[in-house]
Amino acid sequence: MNTPLSSDFWETRYQEGTTRWDIGKAAPAFVNLLQSDRAPSPGKTAVLGCGRGYDALLFAQAGHEVIGVDFAPSAIAAATDLAQQANLSVQFLQEDIFRFPQTYSHYFDYVVEHTCFCALSPEKRTAYINLVHTLLKSTGELLAIFFTHRREGGPPYGIQPSEIRELFTPQFDIIQLDPIKHSVPSKQGEEHFGRLRPRQ
Numbered sequence: 001m002n003t004p005l006s007s008d009f010w011e012t013r014y015q016e017g018t019t020r021w022d023i024g025k026a027a028p029a030f031v032n033l034l035q036s037d038r039a040p041s042p043g044k045t046a047v048l049g050c051g052r053g054y055d056a057l058l059f060a061q062a063g064h065e066v067i068g069v070d071f072a073p074s075a076i077a078a079a080t081d082l083a084q085q086a087n088l089s090v091q092f093l094q095e096d097i098f099r100f101p102q103t104y105s106h107y108f109d110y111v112v113e114h115t116c117f118c119a120l121s122p123e124k125r126t127a128y129i130n131l132v133h134t135l136l137k138s139t140g141e142l143l144a145i146f147f148t149h150r151r152e153g154g155p156p157y158g159i160q161p162s163e164i165r166e167l168f169t170p171q172f173d174i175i176q177l178d179p180i181k182h183s184v185p186s187k188q189g190e191e192h193f194g195r196l197r198p199r200q
């Protein structure tokens with residue numbers, strides 16, 4: 001099966017070098033957040049669909065205890081190499097996020113989302129929201145960059161802010177959901193940053 005729901009689909013892209021989503025660095029919105037007076041205090045942090053690990057390394061650099069998860073072997077190998085080169089301690093798991101080990105239930109202070117949600121077929125969105133709720137402590141937070149483009153189809157599947165509110169609100173309080181001012185040029189005007197806290 002070579003659909004966006006399979007690791008083969010993504011692994012093929014890494015092996016072919018057709019990784020157009022890869023900006024080669026951490027997302028500017030996370031860089032700005034961690035440098036601001038609203039920076040989340042360091043904690044246990046999961047980065048879902050971490051790819052080559054740039055965001056995971058950024059949070060580790062800021063003192064977070066980070067686990068990055070991705071089911072594409074080449075992504076995890078590249079992320080592990082980058083962590084070694086940067087001399088940063090980050091755990092990278094090659095795993096389907098929907099099979100996240102149960103030992104991590106309500107384990108994390110933060111879940112970091114950047115281009116994982118948009119990589120999933122829309123029918124997996126509810127499962128993703130349930131997953132994030134399960135991973136977070138009751139005091140935890142989802143720190144998310146949502147790809148809010150309006151093009152048909154995917155991946156990347158776009159989502160509008162109204163849909164984010166509708167889908168997440170049953171399980172999350174939306175603390176912030178704002179357009180991102182400083183994205184990379186290819187995504188300018190097409191991203192929203194959200195901070196969401198799990199409802200009990």
Ligand SMILES: C[S@@+](CC[C@H](N)C(=O)[O-])C[C@H]1O[C@@H](n2cnc3c(N)ncnc32)[C@H](O)[C@@H]1O
Nearest residue numbers: 010021049050051070071072096097114115119
């Ligand atoms: C569009 S890429 C984004 C990667 C990274 N976040 C970045 O911005 O460079 C989506 C990533 O999610 C991973 N992915 C998609 N579905 C997944 C799943 N169910 N479990 C684990 N990883 C998944 C893919 O292997 C791919 O690396």
